[in-house]
Amino acid sequence: MAKYEVTKTLDVMGEVCPVPDVETKRALKKMKPGEILEVLIDYAMSAERIPETVKNMGHEVLEVVESAPSEWKIYIKVK
Amino acid sequence: MAWTGLLMGLIFGALLQQGRVCFNSAFRDLRLTKDNYTFKIVVLSVALSTIIFHFSAQLGWIKMNPAAFNWVSTILGAFIFGMGMVLAGGCASGITYRVGEGMTTAWFAVFSFGLTAYATKKGALNWVIKGLSKFDVRTTYAADSLYAPKTGVTVSSVLNINPWIPALIFAALCLWYVFGTKTTQRKTKINWILLGILLAVVSGVAYILSYKAGRNYGFGITGPWVDLFSSFLNAQKLNWSSLSVLGMVIGSAIAAIASKEFKLRMPKNPMTYVQVLLGGFMMGFGASIDYGCNIGHFFVGLPMLAISSIIASVFFILGNWTMTYFLYQRD
Numbered sequence: 001m002a003k004y005e006v007t008k009t010l011d012v013m014g015e016v017c018p019v020p021d022v023e024t025k026r027a028l029k030k031m032k033p034g035e036i037l038e039v040l041i042d043y044a045m046s047a048e049r050i051p052e053t054v055k056n057m058g059h060e061v062l063e064v065v066e067s068a069p070s071e072w073k074i075y076i077k078v079k
Numbered sequence: 080m081a082w083t084g085l086l087m088g089l090i091f092g093a094l095l096q097q098g099r100v101c102f103n104s105a106f107r108d109l110r111l112t113k114d115n116y117t118f119k120i121v122v123l124s125v126a127l128s129t130i131i132f133h134f135s136a137q138l139g140w141i142k143m144n145p146a147a148f149n150w151v152s153t154i155l156g157a158f159i160f161g162m163g164m165v166l167a168g169g170c171a172s173g174i175t176y177r178v179g180e181g182m183t184t185a186w187f188a189v190f191s192f193g194l195t196a197y198a199t200k201k202g203a204l205n206w207v208i209k210g211l212s213k214f215d216v217r218t219t220y221a222a223d224s225l226y227a228p229k230t231g232v233t234v235s236s237v238l239n240i241n242p243w244i245p246a247l248i249f250a251a252l253c254l255w256y257v258f259g260t261k262t263t264q265r266k267t268k269i270n271w272i273l274l275g276i277l278l279a280v281v282s283g284v285a286y287i288l289s290y291k292a293g294r295n296y297g298f299g300i301t302g303p304w305v306d307l308f309s310s311f312l313n314a315q316k317l318n319w320s321s322l323s324v325l326g327m328v329i330g331s332a333i334a335a336i337a338s339k340e341f342k343l344r345m346p347k348n349p350m351t352y353v354q355v356l357l358g359g360f361m362m363g364f365g366a367s368i369d370y371g372c373n374i375g376h377f378f379v380g381l382p383m384l385a386i387s388s389i390i391a392s393v394f395f396i397l398g399n400w401t402m403t404y405f406l407y408q409r410d
Contacts, residue, residue, distance in 0.1 A: 017168050021112065042344055043344070045104065
């Protein structure tokens with residue numbers, strides 16, 4: 001599973017909308033270019049929305065992996 | 080004919096769940112992430128509903144029955160509701176469909192929302208509505224008009240013009256916004272344009288069936304939850320309205336289970352439950368004094384061009400942006 005060298009893991013499982021989105025943005029702001037953020041998420045709407053939001057922020061979405069039914073891992077590389 | 084409420088609720092709930100149609104997100108994302116994806120779905124749906132409702136009324140299938148405008152409570156209630164939906168993590172329809180997805184915070188939010196709406200419409204808080212009702216503005220329509228005989232004021236009643244004129248202008252403006260401006264991209268299950276069309280069609284059919292069942296309004300959330308609580312607490316027979324909201328929860332649950340999206344979701348910080356209870360309280364109170372929530376006003380009332388719904392929609396959004404700022408933008 002260690003496909004990426006994850007710098008930080010953010011667990012936002014079970015959080016209400018839009019906490020996953022906001023926490024992802026806050027975590028990215030604190031990180032340095034080249035670092036990789038792993039977001040653990042079980043909320044479908046945010047899993048669909050976060051990739052576009054972070055792309056618009058200028059970061060790179062490496063992959064969105066469905067790790068279990070309705071659970072995803074989003075890998076984001078900070079630019 | 081009350082069973083048609085259950086049927087329409089099932090379809091509506093499944094659509095909201097699969098389409099992730101939450102008005103809280105729609106309003107909030109415009110500001111928080113400059114994302115108009117969900118907002119465009121609901122605006123497209125409102126534009127098409129405007130045509131569908133007027134057309135249905137023209138053919139005598141329904142009588143449009145917009146909520147009364149109130150100089151104080153439309154503004155105040157809508158603003159409180161708008162702030163409440165951010166705390167609750169979803170609008171009235173949003174928390175309703177999330178109940179079926181297994182979002183445990185939404186279970187607490189709807190209880191708080193439904194009970195508070197019940198208390199405000201029929202119980203201990205009813206003095207607020209009684210006290211403010213003197214500021215209600217209603218009007219009388221001719222028997223052959225598209226509107227119910229005594230109902231809320233609309234753009235056409237205020238300007239004294241044919242209802243089709245503002246309806247067509249409004250629908251055209253909405254469509255121009257939807258298709259004439261840049262749309263945020265997102266990978267979703269249902270194409271957003273198709274979703275907007277489906278929602279409008281379901282909403283139109285729901286209005287017609289509800290009218291046939293003797294209830295002159297389209298989909299709602301606040302009134303239906305109050306009716307469902309009322310059936311439960313007072314052993315009353317389920318009606319179109321309570322069956323529709325029950326259908327939404329079941330429809331969402333079926334869709335979520337079938338697509339393997341059902342999961343009991345619990346936040347790590349237990350304070351979140353306190354937050355959603357407060358949000359539900361504000362939503363129940365606000366939507367009762369302003370005579371409608373995001374569905375009653377924005378989704379069904381705007382297409383009828385009710386003054387109450389236009390003002391309420393503006394203050395839903397302002398309330399939403401205010402609370403979003405305090406919770407999520409100060410960093």
